Amino acid sequence: MTKSAKPGGINKGTALRGIALDILLKAEDMSEKQEDLVNRVFSTHTGLDKKDRAFIKRLAEGTVERRITLDLVIDRFSNVKTEKMKSVIRNVLRLGTYELLFMDSVPARAVCHGSVELVKLRNMMGLSGFVNAVLRRIASERPDIEAIEDPAVRYSFPDWIYELFSSEYGEEKAVSIMKASLENRPVYIRLNITRTDREELKKLLRSENIEALEVPSHPEAFEIRNFGDITEVPGFREGLFSVQDISSMCVGEETARILEKMKPEHFLAVDVCASPGGKSCHVAEILTDYGKKTGYTDLHVISRDVSERKTERLIENRERLGLSVIETGVHDAREKEDGGYENRADLVIADLPCSGLGVTGRKNDIKYRLKKEDILSLQELQREILSNTDALLKEGGHLIFSVCTITREETEEQAQWIERTLGYRREAQRLFLPGDGGADGFYYAVFNKLR
Numbered sequence: 001m002t003k004s005a006k007p008g009g010i011n012k013g014t015a016l017r018g019i020a021l022d023i024l025l026k027a028e029d030m031s032e033k034q035e036d037l038v039n040r041v042f043s044t045h046t047g048l049d050k051k052d053r054a055f056i057k058r059l060a061e062g063t064v065e066r067r068i069t070l071d072l073v074i075d076r077f078s079n080v081k082t083e084k085m086k087s088v089i090r091n092v093l094r095l096g097t098y099e100l101l102f103m104d105s106v107p108a109r110a111v112c113h114g115s116v117e118l119v120k121l122r123n124m125m126g127l128s129g130f131v132n133a134v135l136r137r138i139a140s141e142r143p144d145i146e147a148i149e150d151p152a153v154r155y156s157f158p159d160w161i162y163e164l165f166s167s168e169y170g171e172e173k174a175v176s177i178m179k180a181s182l183e184n185r186p187v188y189i190r191l192n193i194t195r196t197d198r199e200e201l202k203k204l205l206r207s208e209n210i211e212a213l214e215v216p217s218h219p220e221a222f223e224i225r226n227f228g229d230i231t232e233v234p235g236f237r238e239g240l241f242s243v244q245d246i247s248s249m250c251v252g253e254e255t256a257r258i259l260e261k262m263k264p265e266h267f268l269a270v271d272v273c274a275s276p277g278g279k280s281c282h283v284a285e286i287l288t289d290y291g292k293k294t295g296y297t298d299l300h301v302i303s304r305d306v307s308e309r310k311t312e313r314l315i316e317n318r319e320r321l322g323l324s325v326i327e328t329g330v331h332d333a334r335e336k337e338d339g340g341y342e343n344r345a346d347l348v349i350a351d352l353p354c355s356g357l358g359v360t361g362r363k364n365d366i367k368y369r370l371k372k373e374d375i376l377s378l379q380e381l382q383r384e385i386l387s388n389t390d391a392l393l394k395e396g397g398h399l400i401f402s403v404c405t406i407t408r409e410e411t412e413e414q415a416q417w418i419e420r421t422l423g424y425r426r427e428a429q430r431l432f433l434p435g436d437g438g439a440d441g442f443y444y445a446v447f448n449k450l451r
Helices: 012-027 034-043 050-065 067-077 087-102 108-121 125-141 159-169 171-182 198-207 249-262 278-294 308-321 374-389 412-422
Strands: 187-191 211-214 221-225 241-243 266-271 298-305 326-330 345-351 393-403 425-432 442-448
Touching: 012 034, 012 050, 012 087, 012 108, 034 050, 050 067, 050 087, 067 087, 067 125, 087 108, 087 125, 108 125, 159 171, 187 249, 198 211, 198 221, 241 278, 249 278, 249 345, 249 393, 249 442, 266 278, 278 298, 278 308, 278 326, 278 345, 298 308, 308 326, 345 374, 374 393, 374 412, 393 412, 412 425, 412 442
Parallel strands: 266 298, 266 345, 298 326, 345 393
Antiparallel strands: 187 221, 187 241, 211 221, 393 442, 425 442
C-alpha cells in the first residue's frame, strides 16, 4: 500500500486505522464473528500488504480483546462516559487508547494525530478537539493497567465469567485463566505421519529459518515461531502438516491407543461435527498409517457437518493432506440417523458446539458474545446430539466427547450424564485449563459402549 491510501492524500496510518475502525463499528452489534468479519473486510481491501494487514489485525483484535479495560481508562480521563458517546467516537478512543497503552512502537503524537484525522474524515469535526484532549491526557499519565484492582476489568472479562471461573476453580486460578487468555498464544503444528516424519519436517522448517520446537508430550507436534502467513510455510500446501492445538491432538492420540489395544481388521470412525476437520484428519492419518503397517484396508472415517459450506472446508483439508480414507457428508447432528451408519461405528468423535471459554485467547470476542444462560442451552444441545450418536456406535465401540471450554456444565456434568443416561463406561478424561503447558482450554473424555 502506498503512503497515501487514495488520491485525496489521506495519510497511510490514518487509512489503516480507518479500516480497523470499520471492523470495530461492524463488530459492535455482535451479529458476525470477529474472525469472519476481519476476513471479509480484508477481502474488500486487496491492496494491503502483509505488514498492513498485521497492523490492522493486531489493532482491531487487540482493541476488542481489551475493550472492558479500555473503557475504564477512557472513562477516567473523559467527562463523557463511553456508553454515552457516539459509536464512532467511542471506538476511535478505544483504538487510540489501545495503541497508547499496548503498542509502544507507535509514537503518541502519531496516535493522537491519526485519531483526530479519523474523526474529521467521519464528518465529526466538532468532536476532534475532545478526542485529542482525552488521548493526550492518557498519553501523558500512562495509567498502569496492572494496578487496576478488579481482576475482571484488569483482564477485560465480563463479571459473570470471572465469577463463574472463581466459583469453579477459585479466585487465584480464575485470574490465571483470564491472564493466560491475553498472552500470545503459541502456534502448534502436527506432522502428517503419512507423508513425512519428525526429522524431515524439522529440517525443512529450519531451512527457512522457522524455529521448530519439539513438544515432548506430543511426539507429532512442533511449536513454530518466526513465520508469517501459515499457508506460505514450507510443507503446508504439500500437506506435510496441519495447524492444531496440542490439547485437540489428544483426540487422535486416544484413537491411536484404541487401535493399539484392539488391533482391528475393520474400523469405522464417524466425526459428527467435523468441520474444519482437524480431528478427522488426525484420525485418518493414524488409520492410514495403521493400514500400511498391517495391510488392512477396511478403514474409514466419515466426516460430517451441518452445511455444504462447512463440508467444503473438510474436503479442502482432506485433499491437501491426501487422505483417501475420509468420506464427507452433510448431516445435522441434531437429527436422527438416516439409516446409513446405525450400529456400525467403532468410534464416534463428538467434538460439540460449546461456549468456547477455553479459546478466548484465540477468539477474543467470545467473552462478549456469550451470555450466562447460553451455557445451559448448549448443554442441552450437546445432549441432544449425544443421544443421536448412540445409534451410530456399535456395542463395544468408543465415544470420544470433547469441547473447547472449561465450564463444569459442559465437561464433568456431561460425562456423568453420558454414564448415567447412555450407560457408557468412562475410560479416560482430561481437562486443560488455558495456559496449562501452553495449551488452549479443552476437555475430552473417552467412553466405551458396554451394556
